[in-house]
Amino acid sequence: MSHCRRNSARGKVIDPYVKLLLDAMKHSGCAVNKERHFSCEDCNGNVSGGFDASVSQIVLCQNNICNQAHMNRVVTHELIHAFDHCRAHVDWFTNVRHLACSEVRAANLSGDCSLLNEILRLHFGLKQHHQTCVRDRAIRSILAVRNISKEVAQKAVDEVFESCFNDHEPFGRIPHNKTYARYAHRDFQNRDRYYSNI
Amino acid sequence: MAEGGGWQPPRPCEAYRAEWELCSSAGHFLRHYYVHGERPACVQWRRDLDSCREWEERRSAEAQRSLRESEQARVQAARKHGLVWAPRQSPPADWHLPLPQDNDR
Numbered sequence: 001m002s003h004c005r006r007n008s009a010r011g012k013v014i015d016p017y018v019k020l021l022l023d024a025m026k027h028s029g030c031a032v033n034k035e036r037h038f039s040c041e042d043c044n045g046n047v048s049g050g051f052d053a054s055v056s057q058i059v060l061c062q063n064n065i066c067n068q069a070h071m072n073r074v075v076t077h078e079l080i081h082a083f084d085h086c087r088a089h090v091d092w093f094t095n096v097r098h099l100a101c102s103e104v105r106a107a108n109l110s111g112d113c114s115l116l117n118e119i120l121r122l123h124f125g126l127k128q129h130h131q132t133c134v135r136d137r138a139i140r141s142i143l144a145v146r147n148i149s150k151e152v153a154q155k156a157v158d159e160v161f162e163s164c165f166n167d168h169e170p171f172g173r174i175p176h177n178k179t180y181a182r183y184a185h186r187d188f189q190n191r192d193r194y195y196s197n198i
Numbered sequence: 199m200a201e202g203g204g205w206q207p208p209r210p211c212e213a214y215r216a217e218w219e220l221c222s223s224a225g226h227f228l229r230h231y232y233v234h235g236e237r238p239a240c241v242q243w244r245r246d247l248d249s250c251r252e253w254e255e256r257r258s259a260e261a262q263r264s265l266r267e268s269e270q271a272r273v274q275a276a277r278k279h280g281l282v283w284a285p286r287q288s289p290p291a292d293w294h295l296p297l298p299q300d301n302d303r
Contacts, residue, residue, distance in 0.1 A: 029289035036297065056293050085290060088283040101282040115232050128235035166279045176229040183216065190209065197208045198269040 004040035004062035007071040015072040016181035017111070020188055021079040024170035030086035037082070047144060049074040051081035053092040058082060077110040083170065096146060100156035101164035103138035108165055108174060112137055134165065205262065208269045211250035218243035242268060 022032055032038075036057070043050075043061035048070070050059045058078040065071050084090050084102045091098045107113055113133035118125070125132060135157055142153040168174060170188060175181040187194070207214075220226055221240035230238040246268050252261035 030293050033294075036294075055297055056290060057297065084283075086286070086293065088281075088285050090283050098283055115229065126232055128233070130233040160282050163279045163282055166276075167281070168276070172276070174233060176226075176233075179220070183220070186213065187209075190213075193206070194208045194269070197206055198266055198273065 002040055002062065004060055004065070004071075005034075005038075007065075007068055008038060008040070008060055008075055009034065010068060010071075015076070016178050016185050017076040017175060018072060018079065020170060020181060020185040021076065021083055023185070023188060025079070025083055025086055028083070028086045030082070032079075032082070045144075049078050050145070051078045051085070053081075053085050053090070056082070056085065073111050077106045077112060080106040080109055087169075096142065096148065096152065096156045097160050099142055099146065100138060100153070101160045101167075103141040104134055104157060104161060104164040105167060107134040107137040107141070109168065109171055111175070111177070114176065131165065135161065207250045207253055207265050209250070211247065211254060214243060214247040214250050218247050 025032055038058050038060060040060050040062045042063045043059070046064055048061050048064050052059060060074060065074055081102050084105065090102060111117065113130050118129065118133055123133065138157050139150065139153045142148070142156070143150060146153070171181070171184040172187055173180060173184055175184055218240060221238055221243050226238060246265060249261040249264045252258045253265065
């Protein structure tokens with residue numbers, strides 16, 4: 001088994017972000033089969049991964065993923081796209097607002113923009129810096145897959161930001177670290193009791 | 199006494215305690231400020247914990263009402279932002295189909 005396949009498999013077993021997303025997708029009728037829905041490939045540039053909606057498959061760029069923590073974050077990011085594809089009519093290819101929404105959610109909920117990750121990128125900011133990071137990374141992700149101008153991408157992110165930044169499904173909160181993700185997974189597993197008693 | 203019929207708090211009391219402790223922590227203050235630019239509000243988790251314990255000990259109708267209202271407010275707050283896309287009624291048709299044989303990626 002390749003390093004990429006082994007590390008992505010390890011994430012599915014032990015990372016609470018990934019475990020919650022896999023459970024939520026199964027609950028939505030999109031049970032994930034690692035052979036069918038994941039592909040490890042060598043990619044151009046410094047792209048870490050992608051979700052190919054035309055074949056419902058996550059691509060992991062094995063030549064650009066550094067370690068297990070990075071793998072977990074990439075898998076989480078792409079599973080958020082897959083989750084959106086599963087639960088909604090996302091027009092990935094002709095509606096840039098839909099693409100922008102999923103990229104805002106993925107940057108917001110995957111840990112991409114955690115305080116630690118931003119500091120490691122030498123991006124120093126505190127008050128509401130998370131939102132700045134989410135906007136910037138969403139725009140970068142859009143530009144990586146669509147031949148449009150930065151202005152068009154930025155306009156799309158601005159139009160959908162309020163709605164999509166506050167859409168925390170399936171986490172129910174922004175999972176700042178594994179503790180928050182574990183709590184979110186606990187809440188997801190408790191949802192029947194929750195909704196039947198409110 | 200409150201209504202019977204097997205009602206229980208939406209979350210175990212331990213979950214309310216854990217949420218209140220997490221919310222009250224210095225780490226959460228920092229992360230919340232980093233995201234929202236303001237301090238977090240944690241008092242409702244404490245109220246819910248007290249209501250949960252009140253229910254467990256005395257089956258208080260007031261505690262039941264308070265917990266329901268609090269959680270309904272949380273659900274409403276989570277849903278108040280409109281959706282960009284239309285929800286599906288069923289998963290994508292090709293999700294479980296094999297990959298195309300001539301996949302040229």
